[in-house]
Amino acid sequence: MVDQQLLIDEVKKVVSRDDVKYVIGYKKGTSGFAISPAFAYSTEYADKFIFNPLCKKNLAAYPLLEDKLPLKREEKEDKRKIGIVAKGCDTRALVQIIQEKGLKREDLVIIGIPCSGIIDHKKITAKFPNETAYSTIEEEQGFYKITINGKVHEIAKEELLADFCSSCIAPNPVIYDVLIGEEVEPWNLEEHKNLAVLEEKDVGERWEYWKEHFDRCIRCYACREACPLCYCKECMADLLNPQWIRRSVNLSENTAWNIMRAYHLAGRCVGCGECESVCPVNIPLMELNKEIEKDVKKMFEYSAGMDLEEKPLFGTFRPDDPEEFIM
Amino acid sequence: METLILQKDKLPKLIEKLSSSHVLYGPTEENGFSLFKQIKDFKELNLKYLLTRVSPKSLIFKQTETLFKFIPGRKGAVTSSKINEEKSIIFAIRPCDARSFKILDPVFNGDFEDPFYISKRKNTVLIGLTCNSPEKNCFCTSFDDSPGSTENVDILFTDLDDRFYVEVVTEKGKNLIKSIEDIFEKSTKNDEDSKRNIVTNSVESITRKMDLDSLALKLDKMFDHELWHNTAQKCIGCGICTYLCPTCHCFDMQDESTLKLGGRVRIWDSCMYEEYTHHASGHNPRPSRMNRVRNRVYHKFSYFPKNEDISACTGCGRCIDYCPVNIDIIDVIEKVGVIANE
Numbered sequence: 285m286v287d288q289q290l291l292i293d294e295v296k297k298v299v300s301r302d303d304v305k306y307v308i309g310y311k312k313g314t315s316g317f318a319i320s321p322a323f324a325y326s327t328e329y330a331d332k333f334i335f336n337p338l339c340k341k342n343l344a345a346y347p348l349l350e351d352k353l354p355l356k357r358e359e360k361e362d363k364r365k366i367g368i369v370a371k372g373c374d375t376r377a378l379v380q381i382i383q384e385k386g387l388k389r390e391d392l393v394i395i396g397i398p399c400s401g402i403i404d405h406k407k408i409t410a411k412f413p414n415e416t417a418y419s420t421i422e423e424e425q426g427f428y429k430i431t432i433n434g435k436v437h438e439i440a441k442e443e444l445l446a447d448f449c450s451s452c453i454a455p456n457p458v459i460y461d462v463l464i465g466e467e468v469e470p471w472n473l474e475e476h477k478n479l480a481v482l483e484e485k486d487v488g489e490r491w492e493y494w495k496e497h498f499d500r501c502i503r504c505y506a507c508r509e510a511c512p513l514c515y516c517k518e519c520m521a522d523l524l525n526p527q528w529i530r531r532s533v534n535l536s537e538n539t540a541w542n543i544m545r546a547y548h549l550a551g552r553c554v555g556c557g558e559c560e561s562v563c564p565v566n567i568p569l570m571e572l573n574k575e576i577e578k579d580v581k582k583m584f585e586y587s588a589g590m591d592l593e594e595k596p597l598f599g600t601f602r603p604d605d606p607e608e609f610i611m
Numbered sequence: 612m613e614t615l616i617l618q619k620d621k622l623p624k625l626i627e628k629l630s631s632s633h634v635l636y637g638p639t640e641e642n643g644f645s646l647f648k649q650i651k652d653f654k655e656l657n658l659k660y661l662l663t664r665v666s667p668k669s670l671i672f673k674q675t676e677t678l679f680k681f682i683p684g685r686k687g688a689v690t691s692s693k694i695n696e697e698k699s700i701i702f703a704i705r706p707c708d709a710r711s712f713k714i715l716d717p718v719f720n721g722d723f724e725d726p727f728y729i730s731k732r733k734n735t736v737l738i739g740l741t742c743n744s745p746e747k748n749c750f751c752t753s754f755d756d757s758p759g760s761t762e763n764v765d766i767l768f769t770d771l772d773d774r775f776y777v778e779v780v781t782e783k784g785k786n787l788i789k790s791i792e793d794i795f796e797k798s799t800k801n802d803e804d805s806k807r808n809i810v811t812n813s814v815e816s817i818t819r820k821m822d823l824d825s826l827a828l829k830l831d832k833m834f835d836h837e838l839w840h841n842t843a844q845k846c847i848g849c850g851i852c853t854y855l856c857p858t859c860h861c862f863d864m865q866d867e868s869t870l871k872l873g874g875r876v877r878i879w880d881s882c883m884y885e886e887y888t889h890h891a892s893g894h895n896p897r898p899s900r901m902n903r904v905r906n907r908v909y910h911k912f913s914y915f916p917k918n919e920d921i922s923a924c925t926g927c928g929r930c931i932d933y934c935p936v937n938i939d940i941i942d943v944i945e946k947v948g949v950i951a952n953e
Contacts, residue, residue: 313937315819316747320937321845341936345847351899406643416747416818500641502665502674504881506849510935522886530867531878532675562935564664564851566642 285422286335286397291369291464295330298367298393298462307367307395308346310339315416317408321346324367335369335464336421337428340402340446342556343368344377344512347387365391371399372454376554376589377512379458383589383596384552386515389459396460398468401441401449403428405561408444412437448557448570450474458590476574483575494539500565501538503531507545507559507569513552520544546572551580551597554589612761613785615777615795616802617768622775623653626702628791633736634699636670638663647701658703658770661746662927666857667701667708671731672715676877678727678864683873694730700787703740707751707925709763711857712737717919718860736787739764743809745817748928750941752814753821756926759810769806776806821941822948823912823922829951830913834905838946843904845936850881852930852938853907858923861887882907908943 291309299307311322311332319338324330347366355361370378375396381387400423412432419431428444430437451474456467482490505521508514521529521541529544530537545559546569553573560570580586583606586597617625629635630651637656638645645660647667681689712732719728742749742758751758761767765784769776776798779788788795853859863880866873880887883903889895897903915923924940931939 314939314942315931318937318939323841323844346845349847349900351901353899410643414744414747497642500646502854504850504854505884506851506935509847509849524865527865527867530876531863531865532867532876533878534675558935562849562851564855564933565646566644 286464288334291335291395291397292330292333294395294462294464295324295333295367295369296327298395299324299330300327301365301393303364304367304393305362305364307369307393308343309333309369309395310335310341310343317403317405317412317415317418333369335397337401337403337423338405338408338421339371340405340557340561342374342377342510342512342558343370344374344381344556345510345515345558347392348381348512348515363391365393367393367395369395369397370457370460371397371402372456372458373399373452373554373556374512375457375459376454377556378589379592380513380552380554380589380596381515382592383594384599389592394457394460394462396457396463398456398463398465400455400468401445401452401471403444404446406566407446411439411444446557446561447477448555448560448574451476451574452555453587454590459592475578476571478568478571479574479578482571494542495535497567498538498542499535501533501542501567502565503533503538503541504564506562506564507567510558510562511549512556512558513549513554514545520548542567542569542572545569546576549573550576551584551586552588553577613779613788614798614803615779615788616798617775617777617795619773619775621794622656624794625791626650626653626656628794629700629702629787632698632790634697635702636667636699637702650702656702658740661742661744661749662705662708662929664929664933665855666711666927666929667704668711668715668857668860670699670701671712671735672719672728672860673731674879676727678875678877680872680874681866681868682871683868684870692727694726696730696734698734698736699731700736700738702738703768704737704764705742705927706739706756706758706760706763706767707749707927708857709737709739710751710754710756710760710925713763714858714915714919714921714923714925715860721919736766736783737764738784739767741767741769741806741809742813743770745813746928746932748819748931748941749817749926750819750821750928751926752817753819753823754922754924754926757810758813758817759806769809771802771805771809774802776802819928819941821924821926821944823944826922826944826947827913827916829947830909833947833950834909836950838943838950839905839908840901842938842943842946843900846883846900846904846938847936848883848885848900848903849935850883851933851935853881853883854879855929855933857925857927857929858911882910904938908940911940912944 295307307324309322310319313320382389415432422429426441427438529540636647637650639648639655640657644664647663677692679691719725761780765781767778861880862877864877866875911923
C-alpha cells in the first residue's frame with residue numbers, strides 16, 4: 285500500500301520548487317468509484333492527492349496535451365517542469381515518449397509509485413452498480429478491503445484486478461526522481477486471459493470474433509485520445525486528402541481503424557490498458573495490443589519503454605533482424 | 612388516456628406481433644452492457660440494464676447517413692437517397708431518452724427540415740418503460756421529468772412484477788394497440804396506484820440534482836472565468852460524452868468516393884475534437900480544450916435554452932458514468948452556482 289501522507293509530502297516538496305509549474309496526480313472523483321486526475325499548483329491543493337488501486341488513468345498523456353497557444357507580445361513561454369505521479373506502466377509510457385523525443389526527461393519530475401496492480405473500473409462498477417461513494421480501499425494479502433457506508437467488503441484480488449495487470453512486466457517505476465515507499469515484488473506473469481484461447485482458433489473463427497467487436501465500434505476515438513502514445517500532431521484517421529479511413533461507421537471502416545490503431549502501436553504500446561478501459565463499447569483492444577507485443581518480444585527481444593538509453597524499436601536496424609515477412 | 616394490463620407471459624406474443632408488422636428495436640445484451648438493436652424474437656430482448664450504452668437517438672439521427680450518391684468526374688451525376696419510410700418501434704425506451712427527441716426536434720425539424728430525421732421520427736412509435744430503479748447518476752427529475760413520465764412517449768409500460776401496466780398516450784399509440792388489442796386486459800384502479808407507488812419510490816431514490824435556476828444568466832456572466840480552464844485541464848478530448856449523449860447532435864458531412872462511385876455522408880461529429888469546425892484557412896475558432904469544454908456546457912445550458920426554450924440535457928447520466936477523467940456535468944454546474952453567488 286502506498287503511504288498517502290508520504291505521497292502528499294513529496295508532492296508538496298515538488299510543487300513548491302521554483303522550477304516546477306504543477307504536479308499531476310489523482311484525487312477522489314465525484315461519484316461512485318470515480319477517480320479524477322488532479323493538477324496541484326499549490327501545496328494546499330496537494331492535500332487532495334491520493335493513490336489507491338482505483339487510480340488507473342495513465343497520466344503520461346497530460347504533459348503532451350498541454351495547450352501550446354500562440355504567445356502574446358512580450359509573453360514568455362513557461363518552461364518550468366511538470367511533476368507527475370506515475371506507476372510502473374505510466375513511467376514506461378514516459379520513457380517511450382522520451383525515446384521518441386516527444387518529451388524531454390529534464391522537463392519532468394517523476395514521483396514514482398510502486399504498483400501492485402489496479403482495479404478494473406468496469407468490474408468494480410458491475411459488482412457495486414449503485415454505490416455512490418466508498419470511504420477507503422486497501423489491498424491486503426490477495427484481497428481488496430473496500431469500505432462502503434461503514435461496511436467492509438473483502439473481495440479476492442483476482443476478481444477485480446484489471447486483466448492487463450496480470451501480464452505487467454514493470455510494476456515498479458522504470459524511471460523516477462522520488463519513489464513513494466518500497467518497491468514491490470514482481471509477480472508471476474500470466475498472459476492476457478483470452479490470448480491463448482484465440483490463438484488456438486482458426487482464422488475464420490478469429491475473424492468472427494473480431495467482426496462482432498469491431499461492428500460495435502462507434503469510432504469515438506476515445507482509445508486514441510486516452511493512449512499516452514497516440515500523440516501524433518495529425519492522426520492519419522483525421523486526414524481528408526488523402527482520406528485513408530472513411531468516417532462512415534461500418535464494419536469495413538471500423539476494422540480498418542482498429543487494426544491501424546493497433547499496428548501504429550507495435551513496439552510502442554506499454555500495456556497500460558488505457559484504450560481498453562475507456563472504450564465505451566467494451567472492445568477488448570488489449571488483446572490486439574498484447575498479441576503484437578508478444579510478436580515484437582519474440583522477434584526482436586524488445587519491450588517498449590523499459591530503458592531511456594534504448595532507441596525505439598522501429599528506429600533501429602540490426603543485420604540479424606528477422607525478415608521472413610518481407611516479400 | 613387508455614390504460615391496460617399486459618401479463619408478463621404475453622410479452623413474447625407482443626414482441627412477435629410487433630416485430631412482424633414493424634421494424635422493432637429493443638435493448639439487447641452486448642458484452643456486458645446493452646444496445647438498441649433490431650429484435651425479431653423475444654429471447655433477444657434484455658431489460659436487465661437501465662440504459663443502453665449508446666442512446667436511442669442513434670435510431671432516428673443515425674451515426675452514418677448517406678445523403679446522396681454520385682458518379683465523380685466529367686460524366687458526373689447525382690442520385691438522391693431514398694427516404695426510409697419503414698414503420699418502426701422503439702421498445703423499452705426510458706423516459707429521459709424519449710425526452711431527447713423533444714430536444715432534437717427543433718434542430719432537425721425547425722428552420723431547416725431534415726427529411727431523413729423527420730421521416731424516421733414520423734414513422735417510429737416510442738414505447739416507453741418506466742425506470743423502477745434509477746441509477747446513481749440519474750438526474751432526470753432536475754428537468755421536471757420523471758422516471759414514469761408519459762410526456763414524450765406514445766405508449767408507456769410499467770413493470771408491476773408479474774404484469775405490465777400500459778398507458779396508451781397518443782393517437783399513434785392507440786393505432787398500434789388497436790391491431791393487437793386481444794392480448795391486453797383491462798386495468799384496475801389498483802394497477803394505477805401500483806404505478807404511482809413505483810414512480811414515487813423511483814423519484815425518491817434519485818439522489819443527484821442539478822440546479823438549473825437562472826443557469827443561462829449565471830453562465831452569461833462567467834464566460835472568462837478560470838473554471839473553464841480548470842475543468843478542461845483534465846479533459847482528454849475523447850468524445851465519449853458527445854457520442855453517448857442522447858441530445859448531442861453535431862455532425863460533419865464528407866464525400867467518400869472511389870473513382871467510379873461516391874456518396875456524401877453525414878456522420879456524427881464531436882465538439883471535443885480539435886478539428887471540429889476547424890476552418891480551411893487554418894483558423895480554429897476553439898483552439899484549446901478550455902474553449903471546447905466551455906462550448907459544450909454553454910451549448911447545453913445557455914445557447915440551446917435561449918434558442919429553443921429547453922436545456923439540451925435529459926439527466927440520463929451517461930456522460931458522468933463514462934467520462935474517463937470524471938468531468939461530472941452536475942459538479943461543473945454546481946461550481947457555476949457557487950461562482951455566481953460569490
